[in-house]
Amino acid sequence: MKKKVLTIALAATLLAGSALSVSAAGVKDVISVDYYAGKYSDLKTAFGKNQDAYVAHFLNSGAKEGRNMNPILDVVEYRKANKDLDKAFGDDWDAYINHYFTVGITEGRTGGVLFDLVDYLAKNPDLKERYGTDYVAVARQYVTTGINEKRPGGQVVVEEAEDDNDSAPVVKPTTQPTTEPTAEPTAEPTTEPTAEPDDKTPEEEHKHVHSPNAIPLSHQDPTCTEDGYDEYRCEATFVKDGVTIQCSQTYKEPIKALGHKISGNDNNVYSVHPTCTTSGKVSYTCERCGKHVDDIIAALGHDWKTTTNKKTDVKTVVSTTCDENSTYETGRGYEDTTTTTTTSKVCARCGATEADVVDTKVERKDLPLLVHSVRTFPNVTKKPSCTETGVAFGYCDRCGTGTLDIILPMTEHVLDTVNPCYGDACHVDKDTQKIVAHHDVWSVTYCKTCKIITAADVLVNDEDCVDADNDGSCDVCTLSMNRPPVNADMEYQVGTKYQDVNVQ
Numbered sequence: 001m002k003k004k005v006l007t008i009a010l011a012a013t014l015l016a017g018s019a020l021s022v023s024a025a026g027v028k029d030v031i032s033v034d035y036y037a038g039k040y041s042d043l044k045t046a047f048g049k050n051q052d053a054y055v056a057h058f059l060n061s062g063a064k065e066g067r068n069m070n071p072i073l074d075v076v077e078y079r080k081a082n083k084d085l086d087k088a089f090g091d092d093w094d095a096y097i098n099h100y101f102t103v104g105i106t107e108g109r110t111g112g113v114l115f116d117l118v119d120y121l122a123k124n125p126d127l128k129e130r131y132g133t134d135y136v137a138v139a140r141q142y143v144t145t146g147i148n149e150k151r152p153g154g155q156v157v158v159e160e161a162e163d164d165n166d167s168a169p170v171v172k173p174t175t176q177p178t179t180e181p182t183a184e185p186t187a188e189p190t191t192e193p194t195a196e197p198d199d200k201t202p203e204e205e206h207k208h209v210h211s212p213n214a215i216p217l218s219h220q221d222p223t224c225t226e227d228g229y230d231e232y233r234c235e236a237t238f239v240k241d242g243v244t245i246q247c248s249q250t251y252k253e254p255i256k257a258l259g260h261k262i263s264g265n266d267n268n269v270y271s272v273h274p275t276c277t278t279s280g281k282v283s284y285t286c287e288r289c290g291k292h293v294d295d296i297i298a299a300l301g302h303d304w305k306t307t308t309n310k311k312t313d314v315k316t317v318v319s320t321t322c323d324e325n326s327t328y329e330t331g332r333g334y335e336d337t338t339t340t341t342t343t344s345k346v347c348a349r350c351g352a353t354e355a356d357v358v359d360t361k362v363e364r365k366d367l368p369l370l371v372h373s374v375r376t377f378p379n380v381t382k383k384p385s386c387t388e389t390g391v392a393f394g395y396c397d398r399c400g401t402g403t404l405d406i407i408l409p410m411t412e413h414v415l416d417t418v419n420p421c422y423g424d425a426c427h428v429d430k431d432t433q434k435i436v437a438h439h440d441v442w443s444v445t446y447c448k449t450c451k452i453i454t455a456a457d458v459l460v461n462d463e464d465c466v467d468a469d470n471d472g473s474c475d476v477c478t479l480s481m482n483r484p485p486v487n488a489d490m491e492y493q494v495g496t497k498y499q500d501v502n503v504q
Helices: 002-016 033-039 041-047 051-062 075-081 083-089 093-107 117-122 125-131 135-149
Strands: 156-159 170-173 215-220 228-233 237-240 243-246 250-255 270-272 280-285 292-297 304-317 334-347 353-366 379-382 390-394 404-408 415-424 438-447 453-464
Touching: 033 041, 033 051, 041 051, 051 093, 075 083, 075 093, 083 093, 083 250, 093 135, 117 125, 117 135, 125 135, 415 453
Parallel strands: none
Antiparallel strands: 156 170, 215 228, 228 250, 237 243, 270 280, 280 292, 304 334, 334 353, 379 390, 390 404, 415 438, 438 453
């Protein structure tokens, strides 16, 4: 199988007339089963997903029926547009495919072209870097994945023919190949006057397209390496300024060189396979002219695969001073986050490597300074209490800063708990309209210094007041039995100042 592919590659090289830089190709290499089956439902029903069946169908009957098997090149139209190839290849459809991808693109042949691979490469640099000018590989990429990735490029421009005849539109790729053509492009038909006249003839003054029914004069067959030609005499008639002019110029239409052809016997083909960095070589004897041919296959170039690794390190240096004027060197703390990105490249084909690219970035964040510390206070400007902080000033023991206002913490509450503690609950009875004396029983905790209540819990609600000794006061809460009623029960609340109800 390798020899067969190589044979095709050699034929393409000879047609190109230069070093081989494009993979050899046949129908099997560029057919798109999805496209072929989707375009012709009868084939999809008959063959399903059997690629070999589609290839065989196209070669045996599909091409002759005018069917197209991929979205890049209509090979039937390519044959029709290139008479020199029709004469050289006949019904060898693999040869047309191979010619277009290895030679036709660089020659600027556009007949039957549906998708401009040169424009596609130009607008997708990653593919250009990966495949170079291997248009067969690019075609495979497009029909397998690229067509679904909605990549830019590839549009073919259709221009109208310039003559007045009912000829087909001229299809041109949007860009021209960047590589040099392997042979001189087909020249426009030119006249070959026997002598250069002093004045232009009427035919020369009036530019026109030579008549399609021009009279054949002579024919020169092309060889493997030299172009041939067909010579004609124009019979076009046109009118200028009311005068009928008959063109009788002679001109030649070039026929491209056929290129060398490999014998069907593969035994005379030898190959040194190219590597990423070294070129290959093929040698064979041309079946047409018998010439021994040596061709160089360009080095493949590395197929780089890139991997990226990131590593993060954190370094922490805590502050050792409280001086606002300190630096990183004199005690200011910081946190450094170092991110190291390492990019490595390895050739997927030969395993070669390139030196790693290391990118290091450091981000620094300041850490808080220490808090000033003063062990002794030479002057207290406000004493703290159990409700307010105090203020003093002195010198920081760490950095020596003087006249620092230091907040002195509040002192602790001096707590006392009263249990039971009585609260007034005297009411007017709704039915008798008489005063009914009650009291509530509480447990109250408060600060003896500031009198603020820190805890208050009611133990008994609305306990009747009793005056057994008839002294006018309740024997339990000592409140007056004839005290005026209150609108609501007296409650002890946390945060309020404590006051004994018996103290008037």
